[in-house]
Amino acid sequence: MLSADEAADLIEAIASRQDRAAFANLFRHFAPRVKAFIMRGGTDAEAAQEVAQETLIMVWRKAASFDRSRASAATWIYTIARNKRIDLLRRSARPIDTEDWLVVYAPEEEDAGKSVLAGQTYTRVKELLEGLPKDQLVVIQKAFFEDKTHTVIADEMKLPLGTVKSRIRLALRRLRQALEKDES
Amino acid sequence: MSRHPAPEELLLDYAAGALSDGRALALALHVALAPASRQTVDQLNAVGGALIEGEPEALLDDAALERALARVGKVMVEPRAVPAARHPGFDWAPPPLVPHLRPGMGWRRILGQFDEIRLDVPGDAYRVSLLRLEPGHGLPEHKHPGYEYTVCLQGGYTDATGNYGVGDFAVGPGGERHEPIADPGEPCISLIVVEKPIVLTGPWGRWLNPLVSRGII
Numbered sequence: 090m091l092s093a094d095e096a097a098d099l100i101e102a103i104a105s106r107q108d109r110a111a112f113a114n115l116f117r118h119f120a121p122r123v124k125a126f127i128m129r130g131g132t133d134a135e136a137a138q139e140v141a142q143e144t145l146i147m148v149w150r151k152a153a154s155f156d157r158s159r160a161s162a163a164t165w166i167y168t169i170a171r172n173k174r175i176d177l178l179r180r181s182a183r184p185i186d187t188e189d190w191l192v193v194y195a196p197e198e199e200d201a202g203k204s205v206l207a208g209q210t211y212t213r214v215k216e217l218l219e220g221l222p223k224d225q226l227v228v229i230q231k232a233f234f235e236d237k238t239h240t241v242i243a244d245e246m247k248l249p250l251g252t253v254k255s256r257i258r259l260a261l262r263r264l265r266q267a268l269e270k271d272e273s
Numbered sequence: 274m275s276r277h278p279a280p281e282e283l284l285l286d287y288a289a290g291a292l293s294d295g296r297a298l299a300l301a302l303h304v305a306l307a308p309a310s311r312q313t314v315d316q317l318n319a320v321g322g323a324l325i326e327g328e329p330e331a332l333l334d335d336a337a338l339e340r341a342l343a344r345v346g347k348v349m350v351e352p353r354a355v356p357a358a359r360h361p362g363f364d365w366a367p368p369p370l371v372p373h374l375r376p377g378m379g380w381r382r383i384l385g386q387f388d389e390i391r392l393d394v395p396g397d398a399y400r401v402s403l404l405r406l407e408p409g410h411g412l413p414e415h416k417h418p419g420y421e422y423t424v425c426l427q428g429g430y431t432d433a434t435g436n437y438g439v440g441d442f443a444v445g446p447g448g449e450r451h452e453p454i455a456d457p458g459e460p461c462i463s464l465i466v467v468e469k470p471i472v473l474t475g476p477w478g479r480w481l482n483p484l485v486s487r488g489i490i
Contacts, residue, residue, distance in 0.1 A: 107350050109342060116338050121330035128331060138333065142341060149345045153353040160315070164322030171290040171321065214323035232289040233324055239282040241291075257282045261313065268316050 091118045093211055096162035103152035116145050119163075123170045129234035132178060140177055144170040161210050174236065210268065217267040225260040228253055277441035278310045279303050288317035295398030295466040299422040299442070301369035302464055306424070306440030365427040365462060380405055387412055398466050405462045406430065406455035414452045419468030421445035428461035430454060 091099075096118070102111035120141045127137035147169050155165055218226060231242050243253040279287075279300060286292050287300040304311050357371035366374060373392050380388035388405040399419070406412065408428070422444055429438040432453040437443060455461035 103350060109345065112345055113338060113342065116341055119325070120337065120341070121333045122325050122328040124333060125328040125331035126325045129328075134331070137331070138337065141333070142337060145341055146344055146348065150348055150351050151354070152350050154351075160318070161322055163326040164319045167321035167325050168318055170325065175290050210319045211323050211326050214319050215327060218320070218323065218327075229285070229320065230324075232285050232291060233321055236289060236291050238286045238291045254280070254282045257285055261281050261285070261317075264316055264320065265313075268319070 091115075093161045093163070097155075097157040100148065100152050100155045100162055100165075101157070103149055104155065112145075112149055115148065115162075119148075119166055120145050123166065126170065126234070127174060130236050132174075136178060140170060140173050143177065144173045147173065163211060179236075213267050214264070217264055221260055221263065225256045225263075228256045229260050232257075277435065277437055277443060278307055279442040280444065281313065283444070284310060284313050285317060288314050288321065293396035293398060295394045295396050295401040296422055298369065298373070298392075298394060298401065299424050299464055299466045302367055302424045302426065303440060303442040305367040305369050306426075307442070310442075367426065370426075370464070384413060386410060397468075399469050400465075400467050402465050402467075403462060404465055405460050406453070407460050408455050408457045411452050411454040416472050417445050417467060417469065418472060421468070422466040424464045426462045426464060428459045429456040430461045430463070431456060 096115065099111040099115045102108035123141040123144050124137045127140045128134060144166065148166060228242055231237055232239065239253050239257060240250065243250045283300060287297060292300060304314050356368040360366055360371050360374040363374055373394065378390055380390055383389050387410065390403040392401045392403065394401040425437045425439055425441045427439060429436060430453040
């Protein structure tokens with residue numbers, strides 16, 4: 090296992106001295122996990138591996154833009170993997186470099202003190218996901234794993250749209266409570 | 274503080290990467306301008322991170338790391354990125370809009386009432402446009418057979434559902450008639466994503482709708 094701090098250290102080592110050993114460590118930890126995550130949505134192993142590979146290459150290129158005070162390594166890598174999935178699997182006709190969220194949404198004063206998203210986030214979010222009622226968890230998982238909108242999820246699960254919306258809102262309320270608990 | 278945040282289920286669709294490009298752009302602009310929604314998206318991204326961290330390792334073929342190391346040997350680590358520079362003449366455009374602007378892009382007057390710039394955004398939206406209304410001016414009365422997503426980028430407007438300022442997000446349900454009027458002050462500029470051609474419902478609608486549906490106006 091790689092702790093959140095260790096993972097952030099590795100990204101910073103890439104940024105400051107193009108550290109290949111740090112990249113190899115990061116790759117060993119995250120590439121197989123990104124691949125597994127992408128495969129959950131039904132993507133075949135080969136395409137998922139390509140997404141994982143391209144995600145980690147992007148981590149190398151953009152390492153200097155990583156800001157450990159705003160996001161954990163896993164969170165940042167998730168956003169890169171999500172964008173790579175969009176570029177490689179959905180937009181094959183017209184690949185574009187989707188923007189990096191840490192850069193586009195540079196923090197403003199209003200955000201100061203709100204970034205509890207690094208450090209212990211993983212443990213708290215994991216606890217939250219484990220504690221969610223099954224019907225809420227399924228909707229959240231389908232969105233992330235299968236890259237589907239809530240409308241499509243409602244359709245597939247043969248649920249009224251309002252039911253899916255209220256499950257999402259309940260899950261988000263719990264998420265907010267879990268993440269803001271330690272802030273005060 | 275955004276008085277009209279995007280619905281949470283749309284923030285989830287956005288954070289999960291499930292939206293088509295036009296709607297993703299609308300959400301990106303809203304999130305750039307509305308701190309509370311930005312925080313929700315940050316939290317959802319953390320869920321994505323936790324889901325990746327919690328994955329069991331999928332087998333990766335042995336050569337994958339070697340190939341990746343060979344690639345990064347030829348790729349420079351880029352300097353810390355900065356948000357895209359403002360586009361001349363479009364000082365009000367938040368960073369996520371900048372990549373969609375082109376030199377020479379200009380406002381086009383429509384029906385003598387408002388100005389439009391159509392954006393070239395791939396995906397399933399019928400039309401992605403910037404609309405500009407002079408203070409006190411409105412759009413012709415119309416309704417939408419499909420959903421409409423609006424993000425206010427400058428000034429403000431008022432319609433039957435409320436008053437909207439910079440960063441506010443509105444989802445127009447299909448079939449609803451509405452007639453937004455720009456607030457006093459600077460011109461109101463919004464990004465509008467419509468899924469289907471609008472239908473004009475005012476006195477001239479009968480004559481103009483065929484042109485609207487053919488994309489002429």
